[in-house]
Amino acid sequence: MGIDTHQQPVVYIRSDCHVAIAEGFNAHAQVEIRTADAAVVAQLVLVTNERLSHEQAALSEAAWQALGCPVEDEIAWLHHAAPVESMSYVRGKLYGQRLDDNSAAAIINDINAGRYSDIQLSAYVAACTGERLDVNETIAITRAMVDSGQRLRWANERVLDKHCVGGLPGNRTTPIVVAIVSANGVLMPKTSSRAITSPAGTADTMEVITPVQLGFEQMQQVVHDVGACLAWGGSVSLSPTDDIIIRIERALDLDSEGQLVASVISKKVAAGATHVLIDIPVGPTAKVRSDDKAHKLRQLLERTGAALGLDVRTVITDGSQPIGRGIGPALEARDVLQVLENDLHAPQDLRQKSLLLAAQLLEMSAVAEPGKGLELAERTLLSGQAWQQFQRICQAQGGFSRPAEAPFKHCVHARHDGVVAYFNNRFLARLAALAGAPNAAQAGIDLHVRLGDEVRAGAALFTLHAEAAGELAYALDFLDGHDDVIRIEEELTC
Amino acid sequence: MGIDTHQQPVVYIRSDCHVAIAEGFNAHAQVEIRTADAAVVAQLVLVTNERLSHEQAALSEAAWQALGCPVEDEIAWLHHAAPVESMSYVRGKLYGQRLDDNSAAAIINDINAGRYSDIQLSAYVAACTGERLDVNETIAITRAMVDSGQRLRWANERVLDKHCVGGLPGNRTTPIVVAIVSANGVLMPKTSSRAITSPAGTADTMEVITPVQLGFEQMQQVVHDVGACLAWGGSVSLSPTDDIIIRIERALDLDSEGQLVASVISKKVAAGATHVLIDIPVGPTAKVRSDDKAHKLRQLLERTGAALGLDVRTVITDGSQPIGRGIGPALEARDVLQVLENDLHAPQDLRQKSLLLAAQLLEMSAVAEPGKGLELAERTLLSGQAWQQFQRICQAQGGFSRPAEAPFKHCVHARHDGVVAYFNNRFLARLAALAGAPNAAQAGIDLHVRLGDEVRAGAALFTLHAEAAGELAYALDFLDGHDDVIRIEEELTC
Incomplete structure (x- = not known):
């Protein structure tokens, strides 16, 4: 129908058509549409005018894509979508019951299959907000999220990754850290998310400079060729449920601790990482506001990582002010390039923090001896090796361009x-x-x-x-x- | 646009039109549409085909109604809806903070004004589910809900009402009770809700027999004329927020205790009741499953009622099986009429329970002395006075018709x-x-x-x-x- 409803599948039929009457469809019902080859659950919108005939159903872009772009006159069967059985676990959770491996897998599978409406997704997100998920529930959800998507495997013994829990505007260390670490021969297949409640995620910032929507095979090729990548996680279909949940968290301006840990750890496991460094900025208006909370989060991250066979280390950093000067994709990209190019005007806080994180990762990867990481990181940056490696990554991903300025x-x-x-x-x-x-x-x-x-x-x-x-x-x-x-x-x- | 999206206001514009580009609109953004006389916040859907011109915006039925049915070529201004400030209280609540009078009023006002998207409504409902609302929060929400709608005031010193917390199929005592009690000269301006998670609410059942969508003035006229009514609460705009919340609860198949109490008490206060009898059926598969929970609910109902100046009494009844034979609007209506007409085949359990509730109400209204209510109730039913009074109510509401049978x-x-x-x-x-x-x-x-x-x-x-x-x-x-x-x-x- 040429209608863009974001990720939500919508189907339009005449309110007085035979199918609507025989099936007893109401507006906003969840309806399953089945063609010879595919099926999707979509929200029903009833049309009361002559735009559609009684024999036609029109689809929103998301529904059309989910059905594999059917041809104009293809036949489809419509009926009431079966009630989503796993919602009973969400209701149970709201009433104080615990999730286990079985219920977490049922929920994540149904979300992944597109069976949850926005209203149901929102209730799931709300049920997992705050301190409501304990460590076992978080592990169960993380495992289910890993199992719901593709999983990368690498030949190397150590595969490094990093993550920042966010909440600090402009904190765009990742591109610099990946360039420094991978310039030293350490494998770093980095996938990043888009912004949840912040004005830019690493994927948003990198997209200003180079294509980040790599497919599964292309990402593997890039990492094979240059030892690292800076890709958008959603396009590689690692932990795909996460992107559905993020859309709802963004609409609610919510970012829950358990869901955050499940999101981070599942993506790292799916990306094939063995060692992960996680940056937790703490400040009065950062996402994590007290050392107490940071230590709780550290523990949850480390325990969940361990349960899934991942060596997780955390650094708690100063989150009292933004890092760098720019906030927003292009402005942050400018800061990143200034640091990599050893520009005299580069923001020193961004440079310093990136060096410290890279130093840790170099030591975790055993390329640098304990206590020698910082020296190696500084040398890699100053010598221009990091900048060259960054350009190699961008070229492998499809090209390099400098950020433009806003009008x-x-x-x-x-x-x-x-x-x-x-x-x-x-x-x-x-x-x-x-x-x-x-x-x-x-x-x-x-x-x-x-x-x-x-x-x-x-x-x-x-x-x-x-x-x-x-x-x-x-x-x-x-x-x-x-x-x-x-x-x-x-x-x-x- | 002739598009029925249930209660959700939706606006359709071309993705490449000047307004979409200048305002930076994305699909599913919340957009405020303002005409000379009215405004509504609607979900944006972008259209990528030629159905609309660059200068046109199309509206779903709900948006069109909310704008007061603008004429074809009326000019409208579109811009980003302001972020809903009260969502910060919903987030706070999910993180364990408490609601107070101020935050409850802010949330309810925003919901009532249509500023919450479905995703946000769902998070609010989830935040209030289970044992998360304490008595003070419940009172705060109840007060805010009363203030958000119209309020009826009656000259009589005692105005009686009844309610059943539901969960028991077929438990349709209300029409019988109202007929018996009001036949004795007791004022009973009864408003009922439609089904939440059940197959019929009293309003659904009554609608089979007589019109229930009375306006504010019509309802007052009916009560003035015959001393009672059996109307749908939503059409009288008493506690209007409730109907918005009920739609979300229905989609989630959830019915939270605090929200339930707020819903019941706010409607009774708004309807001008002074004394309310509440039926709490208890059974292993009823809404309330244990005496313990029933006593907790009783306390919450009585304390919330008292805080709002309402004399609330509760009866805990057997909820181990349905009441009456029919489940569903027309089948329940048939049972109700059989009892009122003293039909020999009338379901005795429905008859007996209705008499017991009517007896309590007659005593609460001081028309019967303590211990004498049941005798009066039985006499009123057997003599045909209740049946005559029921017919008077239906005639006053717009007519009487008998239920039809399903094909x-x-x-x-x-x-x-x-x-x-x-x-x-x-x-x-x-x-x-x-x-x-x-x-x-x-x-x-x-x-x-x-x-x-x-x-x-x-x-x-x-x-x-x-x-x-x-x-x-x-x-x-x-x-x-x-x-x-x-x-x-x-x-x-x-």
């Missing part, structure tokens, strides 16, 4: 003299999202100050970037009501 | 001799729903046995009724996999 900008200035005392990471992320990030790649925020900087009234604090005038206006509206995005405190004179 | 039937027989030992109320409800109830009013189940009945192999246990062949087949499919709907145990011979 609409607006600079925000300090209202009075003082010292930069506080960044509200959540407001910054929200502001960048309102400006259009990550869907508008050039949209976002360019920061001009860091914590502790002294500023004069009128000094530039940050610049909003947008691809559309409407989005820029929308971000400015938000600023009107939230002036505490960056706080300038007046200095006390004793 | 498709299938009788299920006992496989062996034995005694009827167990009814699975949940399976019976599911079976009736699969057969089409409540949307197909004539669909449902007609029971031929009761607990303790001795049956021979081949004896009729129940008859499935359906309005469409497809639905009957679907119910039969379910029976194939679930033969424990009614259990016949062979007698032990010593």
